[in-house]
Amino acid sequence: MPTDPGIPKRRQVGRILQLVVVSLAVVLLVLVVLATDRNPRTDDASVRANLIEIAPEVSGRLAELPVKDNTFVKQGSLLFVIDPRDYEYALRQALSDQDNLEQRISDARRKIAAQNSAVGAARAAVLNTTTGVKTAGSGIAVAQATVSRAKAATIAAEARWRYAQNDLHRLEPLLTKQYVTIDQVDLARTAVDTARSAYDESLAALSEAQAQETQAKLRQQSASDQATQSEALLGQALHVVDTLDILMSMRPSLAAKVDRARLDLERCRVVAPFDAYVTNMNISEGAYAKPGSPMFTLIDSRNWYVIANYREGKIKNIRIGDPVDLYLMGHPDRKFRGKVESVGFGVLPEDGKVVGGLPDVDRTLNWVHLSTRFPVRIRVEDPDPELFRIGATAVTVVR
């Protein structure tokens, strides 16, 4: 068999080719494994954003509904208006109640001023009657003095009368012996009569003075009764004076009612709490809004997240703050930047069920265990508001 000179050379080239191909394959395979280990990637990721369900705080029919489904709303722009008439009326009622109270307070103030004047009058009456009592007291003293004088006058008149009698009795026996004239006896008799009448008169004057004294005493009694009465009246007037306490204590309550009515009226206009997308809106004007029951959903467009589920073996290479390359499957040619914000601390374990008070453990002969995956929250740093949608499929590569 002729030896072909090309054979050893070809054999040599074949050897080199084999060696190069096999070793390069091993090297590249190792590189690929290292790359996927150092930069863990997953296509089990989806876009998320915070969302709130917009629920009104007051009830009523929707009067205006300027937003539409799947539109963007700026922070503070009007979402819907609930028919405000009920709340306007309630506010008016509360304001009128407040006004009414103020009127009642000023009315009560006037009344209190009048009652205070009455108290002053009663006080003056008390002073007046006290003076009356004193006057009556001095009247008694006068009357007593009069009585004393009358008594003294009576005694004097009686003495004069007795003297006149004695004089007459002395003169009468002398008449028979004619020592005295008849005229003298008559004169003496007249003197007796005169003295007698003077005595009677002074007795009458005494009686009158005594009666006057009694009258003065009664007058004093009456004056002191009047004083007592006027004091009682003063006490009554003092107690009758109204106070503003009750009306004043109603002020804060009514003010709170006004504030409440105003707040309810403000709550008829519902505005967007942040820049957001409207979604899940299936209502029109006239829908009945109930407090706490959601009307539609707002997606917070300020922050977008991607939740990527990574196998537990890859978690060790993911640190908080690591940069992440993000791709949306709807736009595979666009790369977005993200940052690892947090790594989930729990998923629902497969075992751990408790049945009948005892842990339910399966009988198993598993040699191959599938690794658990934990959600990693990645914040998107340059989201494109046109492309990001909650639930969109994403692919993430942690760098």
Add this chain to the structure above:
Amino acid sequence: MMVRRKQVIILAPCTLCIGCSRAPSISVVGSFFPVWMLCLLIGTVLTFVARILLVRSRLETEVGPLALFYPSLLTLCACLLWLIFFR
């Protein structure tokens, strides 16, 4: 010719490092397939082409056990494609 070869030798590792910014998944009729499947597919095609070339140049008999050589070639092509385009 030599200069160009040198450039290629220098630049090849660089392309490995740079990679390409494209999503590592491919949408086929509404389903997303991982790119390594694509790499494997193209690698298989490339291996078939390589086999034709080897057979033409009568080298196939000289590259040792084929059961080792062709899987290695397939792995090489697939990994190279992945490292260049999808790392």
